[in-house]
Amino acid sequence: MNNPNSANLPITLSPLEQDEIQRGFITRVYAWMAFGLFVTAAASAVTLFTPGLLMLVATNTMLFFGLLMAELFVVMVLTAAINRLAPAVAGLAFVFYAALNGVTLSILMLVYTASSIAETFVITAAMFGAMTLFGLTTHRDLTKLGSLLIMGLFGLILATVFNLFFQNPLVYWITTYAGILIFIGLIAYDTQKLKTMSLAVGADGEVSQKASILGALALYLDFINLFLLLLRIFGRRK
Numbered sequence: 001m002n003n004p005n006s007a008n009l010p011i012t013l014s015p016l017e018q019d020e021i022q023r024g025f026i027t028r029v030y031a032w033m034a035f036g037l038f039v040t041a042a043a044s045a046v047t048l049f050t051p052g053l054l055m056l057v058a059t060n061t062m063l064f065f066g067l068l069m070a071e072l073f074v075v076m077v078l079t080a081a082i083n084r085l086a087p088a089v090a091g092l093a094f095v096f097y098a099a100l101n102g103v104t105l106s107i108l109m110l111v112y113t114a115s116s117i118a119e120t121f122v123i124t125a126a127m128f129g130a131m132t133l134f135g136l137t138t139h140r141d142l143t144k145l146g147s148l149l150i151m152g153l154f155g156l157i158l159a160t161v162f163n164l165f166f167q168n169p170l171v172y173w174i175t176t177y178a179g180i181l182i183f184i185g186l187i188a189y190d191t192q193k194l195k196t197m198s199l200a201v202g203a204d205g206e207v208s209q210k211a212s213i214l215g216a217l218a219l220y221l222d223f224i225n226l227f228l229l230l231l232r233i234f235g236r237r238k
Helices: 015-048 051-059 061-084 087-105 114-137 143-166 169-201 206-234
Strands: none
Touching: 015 051, 015 087, 015 169, 015 206, 051 061, 051 087, 061 087, 061 206, 087 206, 114 169, 114 206, 143 169, 169 206
């Protein structure tokens, strides 16, 4: 993402200035991500305490997959058209996606016990925090690792779709553990990317605001997908 105000920025920045820009940008990213998770939790709670809506989402296959398609559409728009969106519109789209995700995730309460969902969330948060810290502090370049992880993610998606039709238990568990490893790696990779992105877009302005939303979306997706995969292992069915 190019910064139209880059001509106004100094060509070289002192280490102190770089740290300040990175700290401000990363703080904004994590604030957006945390808000997204809050919106998802709130939307799930509203759905749970609205029995008619919960049953409609759980029993109406067309509605459920329609919501999933809507989520995919919002992610694609945010990712592909972020440069053409105003920061306020991009922010609203992110919040809308988080709310839709909360509605669809609410059906997990019909399958798993509340205590096991809470425990899995804590485990996910701990793993996310550890890999975030690694991504922020490591001096190792994770670019090559990121390319492999993205390739692995595409393979994971294909294997998951394949297994929707064949329901093979072995493939199910292979994709579960492989997916956990992939998203653990992606958390570190995406976190390290934020440091580079922050210096490219600067500290303030429209470009920085939109980049922070895009960074929050990437980390939000990493967190949610890791949570869902860990729930396969730690979730206790009702």
